[in-house]
Amino acid sequence: MVVKHFYLMINFFIGILLGYVSNYAFSELPTHLGWRFMLGFGAIPSIFLALGVLGMPESPRWLVMQGRLGDAKKVLDKTSDNLEESKLRLTGIKEAGSIPKDCDNEIVKVANQSHGEGIWKELFIHPTPTVRHILMVTIGLHFFQQGSGIDAVVLYSLRIFEKAGIVKDTPQLLATNGVGFVKTMFILMATFLIDRIGRRPLLLTSIAGMSVSLMSHPQNPHAEYHYLEA
Template sequence: VYSAEVSPASSRGFLTSFPEVFINSGILLGYVSNYAFSKLPLHLGWRLMLGVGAIPSIFLAVGVLAMPESPRWLVMQGRLGDATRVLDKTSDSKEESMLRLADIKEAAGIPEHCTDDVVQVAKRSKGQDVWKDLLLHPTPAVRHILICVVGIHFFQQASGIDAVVLYSPRIFEKAGITNPDKKLLCTVAVGFVKTVFILVATFFVDKVGRRPLLLASVAGMILSLTGLGLGLTIIDQNHGHRIMWAAVLCLTMVLLYVAFFSIGMGPITWVYSSEIFP
């Protein structure tokens, strides 16, 4: 929400998809650090695996202090002067800043010609009735938007991404990779591929468009999950016999699955949700 409200239109898709980039970068760093700490004694290794996650949080806490407030929130509080200054800093031009301010003022019920630094905002404009308008008495357009947003978030989670990522060591073990170090390296590969393709999506989301990336992502996920299921089924039916090509197929399909998820269903869900609501 914050990224969508602060960023200019020219780079909104790019910036709104950044949370997914950093989430996956964090996952990758977690995999790498886990692999490094796995060499330490058990009583020390798992503590460091958990404790090292506090370091980025410290930098985040410091960075938040320098972040400007959302211009939309400032307008909703009647602080037009502060909102104007933030928009001037975060827009590509003065004209865009004025257009964005005019849109926010219209949504807040503030007259367009009002130029005071501080104004009184009507009670309704502060969002008290937003849930009523969204859930109880939505217009046909808002109802359609709500169905689309809830649907895309539902299918993002129902696609099985968490199961594949969290249980990837089990999948690799099922495929015949039983060495602990090799399993950790495979999970590092999963995190690396996921992060790289998130970056690819970030740079193409504004050039290619949301819909093509999303459709390509879903198609690739279906094919890769089908291949993964086929490989695991063959391995399961030949219990006791190591089938190298099936193991390679499983590893490849896991990597392809997270790659296809990362170019569309992962980041586009958040971009789409932030842009579609009025």
């Protein structure tokens, strides 16, 4: 399942890379057309994504809470790595819904059909110690990921390369393509290493590298902080 999440991240960064490539491809168009094509190009995969969502099945947990065990089993069989994993996941969901483990009926009667209220209560009002720990780690990781300023580097890469001395539009766009390519390559590298080295060593190594980089930048006597001019 973790590998599947990494595939989503790879697709995400490939999308960013394609955005850079499209900007370079349309850079020679007149200004009044170029920016329109750059923005409009992103709508093409969005349309296919919207059409694909229409064919997505309901969540297995939601299906079980509605008593639709047969439909839940079909979804789990498609999304799990093997049938054994599908069976284990279905058993866990049935336990959470107070449905007997040995119940194999396609449709069962559920006393109180859930509409999602219990999920939020379990997460934020009365979380178990395990859920609380998972929440802290997940929110913390995402907070510090954004707090590192990585999106500022991506979104303002043209401005950064301009301050670095690359003033012409074509070299700037090619440099941003390089940024997207490097990001995508490192995500691919992490995908292949995560099960060999382990998640914790990769996370701690990346945190150490980011910390050294962020702390060493202000110590650079030749750095110019143009954002302070504003």
